[in-house]
Amino acid sequence: GENVEQHPSTLSVQEGDSAVIKCTYSDSASNYFPWYKQELGKGPQLIIDIRSNVGEKKDQRIAVTLNKTAKHFSLHITETQPEDSAVYFCAASKNTDKLIFGTGTRLQVFP
Amino acid sequence: DVKVTQSSRYLVKRTGEKVFLECVQDMDHENMFWYRQDPGLGLRLIYFSYDVKMKEKGDIPEGYSVSREKKERFSLILESASTNQTSMYLCASSFGGPNYGYTFGSGTRLTVV
Numbered sequence: 001g002e003n004v005e006q007h008p009s010t011l012s013v014q015e016g017d018s019a020v021i022k023c024t025y026s027d028s029a030s031n032y033f034p035w036y037k038q039e040l041g042k043g044p045q046l047i048i049d050i051r052s053n054v055g056e057k058k059d060q061r062i063a064v065t066l067n068k069t070a071k072h073f074s075l076h077i078t079e080t081q082p083e084d085s086a087v088y089f090c091a092a093s094k095n096t097d098k099l100i101f102g103t104g105t106r107l108q109v110f111p
Numbered sequence: 112d113v114k115v116t117q118s119s120r121y122l123v124k125r126t127g128e129k130v131f132l133e134c135v136q137d138m139d140h141e142n143m144f145w146y147r148q149d150p151g152l153g154l155r156l157i158y159f160s161y162d163v164k165m166k167e168k169g170d171i172p173e174g175y176s177v178s179r180e181k182k183e184r185f186s187l188i189l190e191s192a193s194t195n196q197t198s199m200y201l202c203a204s205s206f207g208g209p210n211y212g213y214t215f216g217s218g219t220r221l222t223v224v
Contacts, residue, residue, distance in 0.1 A: 009151075032210035043115075043201050043215030044154075051210060089154065098144070098169075099213060103153035 002027040004092050006102025013080050014110055021105045023090035024072040030092040033073045034099070035064060038087045048075070080109045114138070115216040117202050123222045130189040132219050134202030140214075141207035143185035145169075145177065148199040148218070160185055161207065192223045 003026040013019050025033075031052035036044035050057045050064045050073065057064050061080075066073040073092075077084055087106050091099040118133035136143065144159040146169075156169030158177040166177050174196060178186045185204075189196055199220050203213040 006153075034212045036215075041217075043203075043217045044213075045215065046212040049212055093210065095210070096207070098142075098156065098159060101154045103151070 002030060002092055002094070002097075002100040004090060004100050004102045006090050006105060008105060009103065010106045010108070012108045012110065015080060015082060017080055019077045019080050019084070019107055019109075021075045021088055021090070021107070022072060023074070023092075023102050024070075025092040025100075026071070027092070027094060028068075028071060029094045031095065032093045032099075033064070033066060034091050035062075035075050036089040036091065036101075038089065038104075040086075044087075044089055077107075080107075082109050082111055085109045115202055115204050115214050117200075117216040117219050119219050120217065121220050121222075123224060124189075124192050126193060126223055128189075128192045128223075130192045130221065130223075132187040132189075132200055132202075132221070134185045134187070134204075134216055135183050136185075136204040136214070137183065138204070138214075139182065140204035141182070142205045143179065144203040144205075144213065145175075145185065145187045146201045146203065147171070148201055154201065157187065189221075192221075194223050197221060197223045 034049035037047045038044040063076045090102040093099045115136045145157045146154045160179045176188045202216040205211045
């Protein structure tokens, strides 16, 4: 079955710097890759997703890139702000299968 | 907005008690899921359901059962609570069909003493 690995487990950046979180997946048939943000005391919230027919997607300060050949995808956050501090999860699935989640990255943005 | 509501934010139960965690979604989603979240282990799938009265085991079903009598409601049952079931429990739902993201509830933090 699918396996998703996520790195790093923790990431600290200075406000205004960029942050990059990377995930790899094992099943080459996977075709949907969402990212979730979990703030303290809340459930994870979908922030951006990408499908396998697209190599990159942007939404303001966040972007996701997908390399199908290497089977990895990344979340990029530019101009980080303290409110970006949270736990981020990547996930992968194919067709109607359930999502397989990575183990999460705790991002801390210091003022 | 899609809303997934978990009935309790915090629960404290005694070892051996039967515990019910309730989850309701209001967007007519076909799929519903129960996860537990523990530090360093990420989100682990306990049970899921793609339709009313249907249930499938996830990765860690031992000690749990579920009930889905209505489309909007998915209940997680701890038959006999144990201290190692102390955790954050998250419910999620999604549309059926391919490639839809999940909407999560805010979670229930369960402590078994």
